[in-house]
Amino acid sequence: MKQKLKKKDLFFVALYGVKSRRGRAALTSIGIGIGIAAIVAVTGISASGRADLLATLESLGTNLIKASPQAGFFGTQEKLPDGVLGMVERIGPVEEVTSTTQTDLLVRRTDFISEFEGGGISTVVTSSELLDVVGGNLTEGRFIDKGLSNIPVTVLGNVTASRLGITSLAKPTKILIENEWFGVVGILDELKIHPDLDRSVFIGYGVAETLFNVDREPTTIYVRANPTYVEDVVEVLAPSMNPENPDQVSVSRPSDALEAQEAAEVAFTNLLLGLGSVALLVGGVAIANVMVMSVLERRMEIGVRRSIGATRKEIRYQFLLESILLSGAGGLIGVLLGVGVTLGYTNYTNIVFSIPALEVLSAILLALLIGALSGVYPAIKASKIQPAEAVRK
Amino acid sequence: MKTKAKTVISLKNISKVYEGPPPVKAVDNISLDIKEGDLVSIVGQSGSGKSTLLNMIGLLDSLTEGAIEIEGQDVSVMSDNELSKFRGEKIGFIFQSFFLLPGLTAQENVAEGLLYQGIKREERLKRAKKVLQDVGLGDRLEHLPKELSGGEQQRVAVARALVQNPAFVLADEPTGNLDKQSGDNILSILKELNKQGKTIIMITHNLDHAKKFKKVVKLVDGRVVA
Numbered sequence: 001m002k003q004k005l006k007k008k009d010l011f012f013v014a015l016y017g018v019k020s021r022r023g024r025a026a027l028t029s030i031g032i033g034i035g036i037a038a039i040v041a042v043t044g045i046s047a048s049g050r051a052d053l054l055a056t057l058e059s060l061g062t063n064l065i066k067a068s069p070q071a072g073f074f075g076t077q078e079k080l081p082d083g084v085l086g087m088v089e090r091i092g093p094v095e096e097v098t099s100t101t102q103t104d105l106l107v108r109r110t111d112f113i114s115e116f117e118g119g120g121i122s123t124v125v126t127s128s129e130l131l132d133v134v135g136g137n138l139t140e141g142r143f144i145d146k147g148l149s150n151i152p153v154t155v156l157g158n159v160t161a162s163r164l165g166i167t168s169l170a171k172p173t174k175i176l177i178e179n180e181w182f183g184v185v186g187i188l189d190e191l192k193i194h195p196d197l198d199r200s201v202f203i204g205y206g207v208a209e210t211l212f213n214v215d216r217e218p219t220t221i222y223v224r225a226n227p228t229y230v231e232d233v234v235e236v237l238a239p240s241m242n243p244e245n246p247d248q249v250s251v252s253r254p255s256d257a258l259e260a261q262e263a264a265e266v267a268f269t270n271l272l273l274g275l276g277s278v279a280l281l282v283g284g285v286a287i288a289n290v291m292v293m294s295v296l297e298r299r300m301e302i303g304v305r306r307s308i309g310a311t312r313k314e315i316r317y318q319f320l321l322e323s324i325l326l327s328g329a330g331g332l333i334g335v336l337l338g339v340g341v342t343l344g345y346t347n348y349t350n351i352v353f354s355i356p357a358l359e360v361l362s363a364i365l366l367a368l369l370i371g372a373l374s375g376v377y378p379a380i381k382a383s384k385i386q387p388a389e390a391v392r393k
Numbered sequence: 394m395k396t397k398a399k400t401v402i403s404l405k406n407i408s409k410v411y412e413g414p415p416p417v418k419a420v421d422n423i424s425l426d427i428k429e430g431d432l433v434s435i436v437g438q439s440g441s442g443k444s445t446l447l448n449m450i451g452l453l454d455s456l457t458e459g460a461i462e463i464e465g466q467d468v469s470v471m472s473d474n475e476l477s478k479f480r481g482e483k484i485g486f487i488f489q490s491f492f493l494l495p496g497l498t499a500q501e502n503v504a505e506g507l508l509y510q511g512i513k514r515e516e517r518l519k520r521a522k523k524v525l526q527d528v529g530l531g532d533r534l535e536h537l538p539k540e541l542s543g544g545e546q547q548r549v550a551v552a553r554a555l556v557q558n559p560a561f562v563l564a565d566e567p568t569g570n571l572d573k574q575s576g577d578n579i580l581s582i583l584k585e586l587n588k589q590g591k592t593i594i595m596i597t598h599n600l601d602h603a604k605k606f607k608k609v610v611k612l613v614d615g616r617v618v619a
Contacts, residue, residue: 004478004511013508020496304492307453308557309481309509311474388454391488391565392444 005314014321017294018329025326028290031283032330032370033337036363038276040338041345043363044355046269048346051354053262056192061135062255063095063230064193065223067237070250080218080249084241088221091240093229098129099218103208107201108176109164121160123177124200125208133222134194140169141186148185149204152211155186159198177203180211193254283330284370291323291378295385302382303390312383319382323375324368331367335360401560401592402427402450407459409445409615419445421615422459427608432587433594434603437612443596444565446612450594451484451563452476464560481509485554487564491546493538499525499549500534506556517556524552528582544575551582562586564595568602580605 005013018025067088069080088097105123106115128145131138142148143155154175156166166173166184173184182203191197208214221241225233230253238249295302302315310318339355346353402425409420419442427433435443448454449461452468460469463483471479480486485506493502503521504514512520525531528548538546547567554562564583568576580602587593595606603609611619 004481005509006511006513009508009514012514016494016496020494300490300492301494303453304486304488304494304505305509306477307451307480307484307486308506308553309477311477311509313474314477314509386454388445388448391448391453391486391492 005310005317010314010317010321013318014325017298017318017322018325021294024290025329028287028326029330029333031286032280032327032367033283033334035276035278035280035283036331036334036367037337037341038279038334039273039366040335040355040360040363041341042269042272042276043359044338044342045345046265047356047359048342048351048354049265050262052351053259055352057255059135061224061227062253063225063227064134064255065225065230065234065237065251065253066220067223067241067249067251068220070248080221081242082217084218084221087240088223088237091225091233091236093226093233094223095226096129096133096224097221098127098133099221100130101125101205101208101214101217102219103212103214105178105212105214107160107164111176111179119163120199121163122196122200124197124202125205125214126202127205130202130222131188133224134191134197136191136194136197137189139187139189141184143186143188144202144204150206150210151204152180152182152207153185153203154182155188155202156184157188157198157200157202158190159195160201161187163199175201177201178212193257280366280370284327284374287323287326287371288374288377290326291319291375292381294322295319295378295382298382299385299390302385303387306385306387307391316379316383319379320372320375323378324371327367327371327374328364331364331371334367335363338363398428398430400426401429401464403462404450405460405462407449407461408457409442409449409454410457419615420449423615423617424459425610425617427592427594429592430587430590431592431594431608432584432606433592433608433610434606435594435596435610435612436598436600436603441612442615443612445615447563447565447594447596451486451561452480453486477509481557483560485557485559485562487547487550487554487562487567489566489569491538491543491550491570493546493549493553495538498535498537499530499541499545499552502538502549503552503556506553510557520556521552524556525549527555528552542575543571544578547571547575547579548582551579555586560592562591562593564593566596566598568597568599576602 085097085099088094103123103125106118107121107123108118126144128143131143154177156164161167164175169184169187174181175184205216223233234251234253237251238246241249305315342355343353404423404425406422406424407420408418408422411417411419423446435446437443445454449456456469460467468476468479494505497505500518500521503525504517507517507520522534525534528551530545530548533541533545541549567579571579583593583595597603609619610617
């Protein structure tokens with residue numbers, strides 16, 4: 001026989017069940033809500049992190065290659081051969097190249113600080129192209145450009161600046177390198193993929209040569225290659241720089257480190273997702289539990305409905321839909337909560353906000369599915385209640 | 394001139410045994426014919442099988458033995474779905490404890506009586522309003538059950554049974570939870586309905602009420618004794 005209860009009416013019948021027990025419905029939905037919130041927040045935060053990373057990689061470029069001499073057996077650094085810059089420039093897909101020379105010159109804020117408390121800041125001798133090649137920005141001032149190369153001025157890496165307590169260049173500021181005073185002309189923004197540069201101060205080749213007798217031999221080479229051929233350049237870089245002993249050159253892509261870090265975070269994200277799923281499971285069981293209780297309490301209602309013409313199927317659908325409504329409400333609250341948490345987190349950490357719509361959609365679908373599964377047993381139980389038993393005094 | 398009324402409900406040696414242990418024979422081999430327009434009261438001690446009998450007539454309970462014909466149809470061979478729809482269309486139930494849904498207004502409660510008939514909500518509410526006016530509750534449409542007196546609640550329940558315009562009204566001690574005045578009121582509503590041609594079967598403890606009925610079925614231990 002044809003079912004006569006209209007879909008719209010079925011919805012209102014189920015909604016009545018939820019509405020007439022608001023407090024309980026709210027408490028029941030919380031489990032699902034927490035689970036969905038956890039899942040949405042975790043995927044949201046991780047997606048935001050990924051989006052931020054992509055933005056960072058895009059701005060920095062994945063086509064940056066860094067080459068330096070392999071650390072020797074006793075920690076000593078081999079030198080790069082003479083004329084190495086020229087050799088690198090002759091590799092076809094190389095677009096830009098620059099070099100720096102690492103020194104062990106001591107950096108101090110003032111001469112009141114002992115010579116033994118350098119604070120892990122290194123002095124890097126550089127030419128003006130470095131900033132362009134590594135894709136850096138200045139938060140303040142200017143970089144060591146050609147005109148400043150011979151003058152005792154310096155630019156601070158981001159971490160260096162905060163370690164030395166220099167946050168603004170509004171007033172003329174000087175620092176001490178070895179025993180010479182250098183005026184600070186600029187502060188770099190965080191470079192992210194070059195933590196070593198963040199912890200450095202930069203001076204020009206001219207002044208390094210005059211004051212400290214540093215020779216111009218590069219210790220690190222930065223290469224920008226045509227993005228299509230990055231892998232190829234990585235392959236030929238070492239043999240080009242040191243044809244006799246290519247294994248003495250260490251070649252790396254700084255973006256790899258970020259990607260590896262991201263991969264580690266993915267594992268952690270999966271763990272959190274697992275925890276969220278457990279919350280969902282518990283939430284589902286809670287709904288099933290409450291629905292079974294509700295069926296027992298509402299025998300009268302079931303009896304009345306059967307006596308006014310409801311079939312078993314209509315009773316089953318009613319309780320199934322009620323369960324789905326409960327979990328759906330939980331899911332919706334969870335999504336709002338999860339989006340809120342993600343928004344808060346991205347605001348707080350100042351990263352790009354990104355939540356994949358597909359994940360939000362699947363979170364809601366998941367909640368509905370759990371509701372449906374949790375509702376199956378109570379719904380069958382409700383439909384099996386004999387009408388005569390249900391209306392018994 | 395009154396034509397001879399036809400038999401609309403025919404019980405043929407029906408029995409009901411509740412599986413034990415020990416098994417209880419609640420209704421024991423009852424045969425009974427109820428004619429169109431009958432006003433029947435079922436009386437008997439607690440546990441004499443009155444409610445079981447009424448539930449079997451109302452198709453809420455299954456038979457262990459025997460057969461029931463309603464309007465010439467053998468209902469004992471009907472599927473559960475068919476029984477549900479048959480109840481919905483032909484039989485109106487009134488219960489001792491009213492059984493109104495607490496979260497719905499009087500009008501909505503009455504309209505629920507038509508919920509499973511495929512009738513639109515506006516139409517259901519319209520018909521509910523009409524029936525509530527008929528039982529004298531035209532001014533209580535928007536009241537929740539808890540805002541109504543016992544007598545009023547039972548009148549809402551009566552309206553719910555009537556809204557589907559059933560051929561039969563089955564009432565299980567509808568006055569059992571009411572004071573005398575409210576009980577008499579319900580009874581006069583039922584008698585009025587009977588005058589309009591409805592077949593009414595009512596369980597009662599109240600012998601005064603029973604006396605007013607044309608036909609009295611007395612049960613002792615699941616058997617008809619009078």
